[in-house]
Amino acid sequence: MRFTAGKLAAATLAIVGLAEGTGYLHRRYANHVPLSPLSFLARAADVHPERLAVRYGTRSYDFAAVHQRSRSLAGALRRLGVGRGDVVAMLAANTPEIFEAHFGVPLAGGILNTINTRLDADTIAYILDHGRARVFLTDTHLAREVRPALRRAGRSDVVVVDITDDQATGDEERLGDRTYDELLTEAPPAEWRLPEDEWDALSLNYTSGTSGRPKGVLYHHRGCYLMALGTVAGWGLPHGARYLYTVPLFHCNGWTHAWALAIVGGSATLIRQVTAPAMFEAIARDGITHMGGAPVVLAMLADAPEEERRPLPGPVHFLTAGAPPPAAVLERVERLGIEVLQVYGLTETTGHVVHCAWEEAWDALPDAERAALKARQGVRMPITEEVAVLDLETGEPVPADGATPGEVVIRGNTVMQGYLHDPDATEAAFAGGVFHSGDVAVLHPDGRIELRDRLKDVIISGGENVSSVEVENVLYRHPAVAVAAVVARPDERWGEVPCAFVELRPGARADEAELIAFCRERLAGFKTPKAIVFGEVPRTSTGKIPKYELRRRLETRAAG
C-alpha cells in the first residue's frame, strides 16, 4: 500500500488515542503502527505483486490477486454487517478460500473462526452457537455434518455462504443462498485498513476438546504478527520459500505460515487430501522447499511404497509438532532428503513457542545421543519470552536434572487473549501470572525441555507421580501392541493406580498377565499397570486419544 494524501488526514485523527509518552515524543501515526499480519500482505502486493502466493491444483493466485480477493471478501463481509469483533466462521478444506480468509476476514474487522472439518455435527453446532458467528463460509463437499449442525445450532440469522470446489470429488450440497464466488462480487473491494488496536482479536480457534467441550481461544493481531515474523527468524524461512501445506489451515491458523510466507514472498501449495502420492507430486511439481505437519505425515512419506514416490527436487525442511517423531521415521525421511525440526506449542500460544534447535556440534555425537536430543522439544523460539517447568506441588522451578516432572508455563506476546465467553477458564489458565500449558515436562541440564505428559493425565499413585506416556512407551515396545493409552483408576489404597487401554495389532495375541509382566520388567512397581483393558481405543477429530473418555469408561465400569 502506497501513501495517498487523502488517507493521511483521517489517519492522523485516528491516533488521538495513541498520544502517550513524554510531551511531544509521543506515539504518532508515523512511528507507531498496530502490529498486524495484514501488513505483510499489503507489502507483498506492493513489493512483488506478481510472485506466486498460492496454488491449488489448476488454480493459482499471485500476491496482487490474493490482495484483491481479500479486499473483495472484506468489502462483502462489511456489507453483510461484519465489523470489529464480529465472528466469521469457516468450515473448509485447504483451498484458496481459507488462505485468503486469513487476510479478508480480519481486514473486515472480523474474527476468523476456522472449524475443524472432522468434527461431528453436535460440536460444530456448539461452536456456531458459542462463537455467535454472523457469517458461515462452508465447503459444499463437507455438508454432511454441517447440515444437521446448522439445524441444531438454531441460528437462522447466520448468513451461510457455500464454497464450491470443482477439483473435489464426492457428494456435495449447497446450504446457503450464495456461493463464495458470488459473495466476492457483492460489494466493492474494501479499503485496506489495519485494526484500530494491535490487541484486537484476529481469530478464534476452538481446542480439540480432549477434556470436554472445546474452548474458544482468541488470538490477537500483535501475537499473530510476531509469531509469523518469529517463525521466519526461528525456522530460517528464506526469501521465495515454496511451502506445501499439509497442516489444515483450520489448525492454529495453519501454524501462521500463510502470514509468514507473505513476509518472504513465498508460495503456498495447497492439497485437499493429504496422501503420499499427492504430496510427492506437489513437491516435485512446485519445487517444494518447506513443509509442516504432524509426525503421521512424516510417516506417510517415509512408508510410501516405491511406486508412489517421486525424487525430491532438493532438500525439504519439515516442521513437525504434536509428538516427537519416532526415531525410525526420522531416519527414513532424512534419507529421503527431508530435514525435520520438531516444535512444541499449544493452540493457546498461537502455535509453536519451543523448537528443537540443532547445534552443529551435535552432528558428531553417536546415533543414540543424537536421537535422545532430537526427542526433546527444545528451547524457546526467538519471540517466546519465558518457558519454565514448575514443580507440580510447590510451584517452584524444577531442577534441571532431566528427571523431576513439572508443568510447562509460558509467557510471551503470542499467548492468547483468553477463552471466549469463559472468564473462569481464562483466569485458571493465567493463574499466578503465566500461561499454564497443562503439559508435564522435565528440564534437562542443557536447558532443554522434554514433554512427559498432559498434566491431567499424570497418575499419582501412593504419592508418586507416574507419567502415563512413560508407561505407554513401554507398552509400545511389546510386539503385539498397536495402540496403548494409560490413565488413572481410583484406588482405595494408593489413591490412583495406572490402568492401560490396549489395541492389539491385527492377528497378534497377548493377555493381561503377559503385558503386566512385560511392563514390570521395565518399570518400577508403582508405575506398572494394575489392569489392561483390551479393545479399540477412541480418537478425536485431530487424532488424539481422549483420555477423559477412557477415565469415564473406568468410572462407568466401577459404578456398573
Add this chain to the structure above:
Amino acid sequence: MRFTAGKLAAATLAIVGLAEGTGYLHRRYANHVPLSPLSFLARAADVHPERLAVRYGTRSYDFAAVHQRSRSLAGALRRLGVGRGDVVAMLAANTPEIFEAHFGVPLAGGILNTINTRLDADTIAYILDHGRARVFLTDTHLAREVRPALRRAGRSDVVVVDITDDQATGDEERLGDRTYDELLTEAPPAEWRLPEDEWDALSLNYTSGTSGRPKGVLYHHRGCYLMALGTVAGWGLPHGARYLYTVPLFHCNGWTHAWALAIVGGSATLIRQVTAPAMFEAIARDGITHMGGAPVVLAMLADAPEEERRPLPGPVHFLTAGAPPPAAVLERVERLGIEVLQVYGLTETTGHVVHCAWEEAWDALPDAERAALKARQGVRMPITEEVAVLDLETGEPVPADGATPGEVVIRGNTVMQGYLHDPDATEAAFAGGVFHSGDVAVLHPDGRIELRDRLKDVIISGGENVSSVEVENVLYRHPAVAVAAVVARPDERWGEVPCAFVELRPGARADEAELIAFCRERLAGFKTPKAIVFGEVPRTSTGKIPKYELRRRLETRAAG
C-alpha cells in the same frame, strides 16, 4: 532467563497499567511483554550460553559472558544513579565494551548515546551538554579530542569512565577516575529487567550534521526490537551467522546488528581499524559469512593489492548503505565471492527501511539492465509500513514514471520518537503525519524508489528542479575530476543556478570553460553549472560533503 516464582508476584503487580481490553480479555503479564532487544540476549544466554557472541583480537565472549558483563555494567550504572531515561554517553572504537553497552545501558534503564569518534572537540562538547549525559564511557586512545571536549562541556558532574584497550596502539590518556573494568566490579550484577514500556527510549544518536548542529535522534525499545527481527527476516540472516563489523557501532547502533545476531545465535567479529588486511584476515580466521558497511569498505576489498588478500572461506553477504556502490566496484567484489544487498535508511528510521531485494528473474537480464536495477534503493523491508514519494509542490504521490522527483516519506514502527529537546524540529519532521526523510527520489514503474538528492540540495532554476546528484554524476565522468559537489547559487534572473565545487585528480588539469562545456554536451541548459569553483572539497566526520558549508562559501563570496 527462566521463570522464578519470586519474580512473579512483583511482575503481576506491575501489569496493572496494562489492564486494558474487553473485560477479562485484557493485556496481562503472561501475554503482553514489552518489545525490547534485551529479550534477545536473555534468550541467547538461556538457550545457547556457550555460543560465541563477540570476538575482538585475543578477547572473546560467549553469550553467557556478554549477559553477565551486561548485567555487571547495568548494576554499576544503577549504583551511579542511572535510571529510566538517563543518558549514558560513550565514545569508543568497535571493542567489546560498546557491544555489551548495547545491552547493559538499556538494562540499567538508561539511554545509550554513542558518539561518532571522528567528531571534533566542539561537537563532542555540544553533544555531552545537549544530551545531559550522567556517565561518559570513553576510550583512552581517543582522548585527544575528548579532553578539550570535557573541558568545554563544563560538565564537572559527569562521571567519566576510561575504556582501556591493550590491543590498540598509539597515544592514550586516562580522563576519569576509574576504568571500565573497575566499573564492572563496583556493584552486583543487575537483575534482568525489561523496560516498563516498550515505548521507552533506548538510545540517542546524533545526526552527522550536514545541515548545522547535530540533532539527537531518540530510538525506542519497540523499534529496535522490530528492526533487529526485521533484519533477520529481510536479509535472511541465518542461525549461527558469523558477522564482521566494519560499521562503527556508534552509527545507528551498528545498524542494530548486535541485537539481530543475538536472535540467531550468531557472532560478531570486531576490528578497531577497518583496513583491507584486517578485514581479509578476520574473514579467513573467523569464517565470516556476513558483513555490513559503506560502499567505501566494498571498494577497499575490491581494490586491495594481491598481497593483502586472502581467499574467502565461502560466500560473504554484504549489506551496504549510504550510496549505491559504483557498478565497477560491485563487479569486482562479486568476483571475489561477495554478495551485495544495498539498503536505504536514515538515522531517524533506526537505519535501513528500504532494500534492493533481488528477484531471481533478473539474473537473466543484460548487464546494463541489472546494473540499473542494482542502483535502485528498492522496496520497503518487512517491518516498514509505508514508503512513498511525494511531489515537492503538491504533496501528492508522484507517478511511478521513474522521472518525477519527490520527497521520500516513511511510516513504520522503527521511526524515531523524535529529536531530543527539539519539539520544533520533531514536528517539522512529522508534518502531515509521516516522517519526512529530506531525500528526493523517483518512483519506478516496478514500485522501486531510486534516490536523487537531498531535498535541501535540489536546485530550483527557472521553476525547474535540478538534481545536484545528476549534475555531479556527469562531472564525475570527466577524467580530471576527483570530487564534485553541486549546490544552488542565488541568481536574480533564474532564482537559483547550479554551481559546482570541483577537486581535480593529482596532476590532472581542466578549466571552468572546459568542464561547463563537458556538462552542456550531456545535460539540458538549465542543469548545466554556471560556475565552477576549484579546490579541496570539505568532508564531515562521516565522510559526507557538507553542502550547507559550500552554500555558505558562495554567500560569503557574494557578500565579499
